[in-house]
Amino acid sequence: MKIQNKITGAVRPCALKLAGAVLLSCSLLVFDHAAANATSISGDSLTILRMRENTRDDQLFPLYEYLNLSASDTGSQGTISVQLGGWGRIDLGDRSSQRRSDGDIQYGFLSYRANKNNLQFNAGRQWIVEGVATERLDGLYLRTDLAAGFTAATFVGTPVTTDPNFEGGELMYGGRIAHTLPKYYSIGLSALRNESDAEGLREEEGVDVWLHPIPQLDISGRSSYNSLSNGWAEHAYTLSVTPMDALRLSASMQRISYRDYFYHVTTSALSLTNGILDPNEELWNVGGSVGFMPTKNINVALEYNRYEYEIAGNADYYGVTASFTTPTALTAGASFHRMDGDTGPLRYNQYRAWATQKFGPADLTLDFFDVDFDSSITGRTNTYSLAAAAGYNFNRSLRVAADVDYQRSTDFDNELRGLVKLSYAFGFGKEGQ
Amino acid sequence: MKKISLMVLMGAMLSFLYACANTNSIARVHPEEVTGLPRCAECHTDNWTALNHQAQDFYLKHKFYAAQQRAACSTCHKESFCVDCHAHKEEIKPNDKYKERPELNLPHRGDYLSRHRIDGRINPASCVKCHGRENNERCKTCHR
Numbered sequence: 001m002k003i004q005n006k007i008t009g010a011v012r013p014c015a016l017k018l019a020g021a022v023l024l025s026c027s028l029l030v031f032d033h034a035a036a037n038a039t040s041i042s043g044d045s046l047t048i049l050r051m052r053e054n055t056r057d058d059q060l061f062p063l064y065e066y067l068n069l070s071a072s073d074t075g076s077q078g079t080i081s082v083q084l085g086g087w088g089r090i091d092l093g094d095r096s097s098q099r100r101s102d103g104d105i106q107y108g109f110l111s112y113r114a115n116k117n118n119l120q121f122n123a124g125r126q127w128i129v130e131g132v133a134t135e136r137l138d139g140l141y142l143r144t145d146l147a148a149g150f151t152a153a154t155f156v157g158t159p160v161t162t163d164p165n166f167e168g169g170e171l172m173y174g175g176r177i178a179h180t181l182p183k184y185y186s187i188g189l190s191a192l193r194n195e196s197d198a199e200g201l202r203e204e205e206g207v208d209v210w211l212h213p214i215p216q217l218d219i220s221g222r223s224s225y226n227s228l229s230n231g232w233a234e235h236a237y238t239l240s241v242t243p244m245d246a247l248r249l250s251a252s253m254q255r256i257s258y259r260d261y262f263y264h265v266t267t268s269a270l271s272l273t274n275g276i277l278d279p280n281e282e283l284w285n286v287g288g289s290v291g292f293m294p295t296k297n298i299n300v301a302l303e304y305n306r307y308e309y310e311i312a313g314n315a316d317y318y319g320v321t322a323s324f325t326t327p328t329a330l331t332a333g334a335s336f337h338r339m340d341g342d343t344g345p346l347r348y349n350q351y352r353a354w355a356t357q358k359f360g361p362a363d364l365t366l367d368f369f370d371v372d373f374d375s376s377i378t379g380r381t382n383t384y385s386l387a388a389a390a391g392y393n394f395n396r397s398l399r400v401a402a403d404v405d406y407q408r409s410t411d412f413d414n415e416l417r418g419l420v421k422l423s424y425a426f427g428f429g430k431e432g433q
Numbered sequence: 434m435k436k437i438s439l440m441v442l443m444g445a446m447l448s449f450l451y452a453c454a455n456t457n458s459i460a461r462v463h464p465e466e467v468t469g470l471p472r473c474a475e476c477h478t479d480n481w482t483a484l485n486h487q488a489q490d491f492y493l494k495h496k497f498y499a500a501q502q503r504a505a506c507s508t509c510h511k512e513s514f515c516v517d518c519h520a521h522k523e524e525i526k527p528n529d530k531y532k533e534r535p536e537l538n539l540p541h542r543g544d545y546l547s548r549h550r551i552d553g554r555i556n557p558a559s560c561v562k563c564h565g566r567e568n569n570e571r572c573k574t575c576h577r
Contacts, residue, residue, distance in 0.1 A: 013468075044513070048525065049519040064525065068513040079461050085513045089524065104522040107512050113461055117454045118504055127515055129499045133561055136521060143504075147453035160521065168567035178501070182480055186501050196441065210501050218483045220497035238494050240483075244472075250490035256558045265566045268576040270557055276576065277557060285556060301489035307555055315555060316532075321489070324534060325469075331536045345551045352542070354535035365533045369543035375509035377551070389532040403532040409544035419492040419529065 011358040040081075042427030043069040049092075051418040061093035070427075078114035081106060107136075117145040126153050127229040131176040131190020132206035132224045136160040139172070151178045159194060161266075168266060169201045171196040171386045178208075186210040194264075201264045203227040209237075216242050221253075233260035252305075256283040284308040287317075299323045303337075313342030319350070331356045344375040365389040365403075377410045384408055455535040463508040469508075481505065496562065517520070521565035 046066040054060055065088050066089035072081035088103035109124030122141040128134070130153045139157015146152055159168035172357035174192030174373075187209050189263035189343030207223035221237030238252040258281040262272050272279045294300075304318040324330070332355040339348050354367040370384040377383075384407070391401035401423050407415040468541060474482035484505070485491060495533075497516075499506055506515075518539070519529050528539035541549070564572065 018445070046530075048530070050525070062524075066513075068511065070511065074474065075462075078458075083512050100453075104520075106516045106520055106522075112521045113458065113504075115458050117451060117456050118458045119451075119546075120469075120504065127512070128518060129496075131500055131501050132498070134496075134519075136519075136565070137444040142450055146450035148450075150450065152447070163544075168457075188501060199499060208500060209498065210497060212480055212483060215482060220494055222497065222500065233436060238490060238497070240488070240490055248488050248490070252490070252493060254556075254558075256556070259474070261558055263560075265561065267561070267565055267572050270560060270564075270566075270570040274576065283472055283556060289489050292489075299487060299489075303489065317555075325536070327469075333536065339555075341435045341460070346555075356533060363533060365535055367532065367535045367542075370475070371543065378545075383544060383547070384547065385447075387532050391533050401533055405529075405532070410547040415544075419532070421530075 010015050016103065039072060041304035043067065043423070044423065044425040046421060046423045048419060048421045053415065058093065059093045062091050063090050064089045076115075078112060078116075078119070081111045081113075083111060084111055089379075118151070119144040123145050125160060129157065130174070131188050131205045131208050131222065133174050133176075133190065135172060135192070135193045137172060141238055149180050151180060151240045152176070169194050169196045171224045172202075176208075184211070200228055210281065217259070229263050229340045230258050233257060233263070246293045249288070250291070251288045252286065254283070254285040256285075258282065278311055282310040293425065297325055299325075306340075311348075315339060315341035315346050329358050344378055345373065348372060348373040363395045365391075380408075381411050382408075383410055399423045459504045460500075468511055520563070520565060527558050540561050 009299075018334055046064075048064040049064070049186075050058050050060070050062050050064070051199075056130045066085075067087070068079060068083075070083050072079050084105075085107050086103060088101070090101045105125060106124050108221070109125060109126045111123075112275040113119070120141070120143045123139075125136070125138050128137050128141060128142060133155065135161070136157060137246065138154060139156035141153070141155040143153035144151065152175065154173075156171070156173040158170060159172050161168040172192060172194040174190065176188050176190035178186055178188030180186040187207070189205075189207055192202065192206040192362045193200060193204075197266060204224050204226055206222055206224035209220065211217075211219040218240040219237065221235070223235045224233045225231070226233045232255075234254070236252075236254040238250060241249045243249070244293040258272065258277055259279040260276060262270055262279070265271050271274060271277070285305060287303065287308050288299055289303035291299065291301045300320070302318075302320050303315070307315045307317070315379035317337060317339050319335060321333065325331030325332075334358055335351070337350040339346055339350065341347055349369040349372045349373070352368065354365070356363060356365040360369045365388070367387040367389075368384070369386075373381045375381065382385040385405060386407075387403055387405040389401060391399055391405035393399045400420075404421045405417045407417070409415065469483075469527065470486040472487050473484040517530065528542050528543045530539075531537065531539065532555075
């Protein structure tokens with residue numbers, strides 16, 4: 001087996017520059033057009049001030065700003081829009097850190113969606129989800145319906161990496177072809193290739209299914225094959241049966257081959273090259289759940305999961321969750337889960353209780369979470385957190401909220417954290433949430 | 434020359450198939466405002482009935498639905514909704530950002546920083562979808 005070593009060196013984001021240039025020039029065109037015939041311009045701002053301590057007892061006051069903007073113009077043939085979102089942070093307390101400020105453009109793309117054939121074209125930084133591809137790319141994306149129930153999607157670009165010392169490849173491209181009979185099924189074939197200097201870093205093919213031959217039955221899942229390591233990376237399938245509105249039965253199966261699934265993962269905690277994950281490991285996860293809604297307000301779910309490892313040993317995870325919701329005022333719930341593993345740290349009980357009550361424009365939330373280990377973790381067998389949050393809606397657009405979070409964990413005896421946030425939505429026209 | 438001919442032929446064939454499709458696109462914005470966790474079957478009778486957000490297995494299955502027909506998600510959810518969790522570079526856990534929404538199935542509740550070394554071994558493949566395959570700065574703080 002060949003495990004890719006981490007490749008260091010300067011990133012050559014040719015596709016990034018190309019996509020950026022396309023996005024910028026098209027954005028100017030759209031805004032020019034929007035100014036004359038705009039149907040929707042909207043955005044939301046989320047300003048967050050966190051208060052916490054680090055392990056050296058330094059007081060940290062990071063201030064974040066999350067900003068999302070959307071402008072769209074709908075014509076007789078379709079809608080053209082620009083979507084942009086990102087965040088920035090500055091530390092108000094710790095002035096010693098070299099990384100006192102940071103930020104990221106999470107997405108920024110120009111999009112065209114036609115009224116016919118589900119034709120969509122995106123250019124820019126975007127989240128691609130098509131069959132085997134679950135990638136953030138700086139690039140281009142095209143999707144459309146074809147004749148006789150077929151659909152096609154394709155994408156090309158540069159993978160977005162968050163650290164310039166690690167390459168995620170210079171070029172990624174792929175696509176998906178599917179056939180759909182809306183009442184019964186959708187079956188897709190997909191592939192992607194990620195390369196650097198024409199050398200393949202990732203090469204995956206897959207099949208995905210969504211079967212619902214009768215309304216009460218829903219089967220979905222996918223399998224992906226790694227062509228570079230010549231092995232199946234993942235099989236993941238779920239089956240849901242809804243014999244009546246109030247009852248839902250579900251079964252799931254997942255099989256992961258670490259050697260094939262984590263091939264060329266450069267995220268340090270998940271890389272096969274740093275000794276944390278054993279490339280020979282294989283995971284089987286099978287489970288099931290029963291969801292019961294005796295009334296519209298009450299939801300009870302029983303679940304069971306079994307994790308089987310070739311090397312690390314097995315674990316069972318099972319429990320029950322119950323929740324109660326009224327349409328306008330109260331949401332409350334409680335859960336108990338048991339993790340029963342082969343090793344000490346993997347044997348614990350997990351308890352949770354939460355409630356949110358609305359009082360007109362105000363709301364109050366309490367959330368308690370407790371983990372009771374069978375054996376001590378760094379000298380402690382019980383860890384818990386208690387969070388209290390309160391919010392006030394001045395109107396549909398402006399909201400202020402604050403929360404405090406007390407934790408007693410394996411790392412902290414008493415940790416108190418706070419957060420204050422101001423959210424503001426603006427614009428006109430109709431958009432999603 | 435052979436490659437160009439093949440590409441031209443494929444382009445012509447795809448154009449023909451596109452022209453013959455003649456389907457109506459999924460609405461870009463849901464015509465009715467939806468609040469809370471919707472049960473799509475309350476209004477829909479077609480395949481969208483499967484998208485019951487209150488179902489106990491919806492969180493597990495949403496990746497399959499999104500990978501097949503993301504336009505359906507986009508009728509209600511903006512891009513920023515996905516990015517709240519699926520962000521390679523993010524410093525605030527979703528459940529810290531939305532403490533007032535405890536009913537949402539947001540992972541990493543409580544003190545996950547100390548618990549992740551235990552839970553992480555349960556199914557590390559589940560980390561990839563949000564934390565990314567490419568190097569994540571938060572992970573690198575400790576896992577160098």
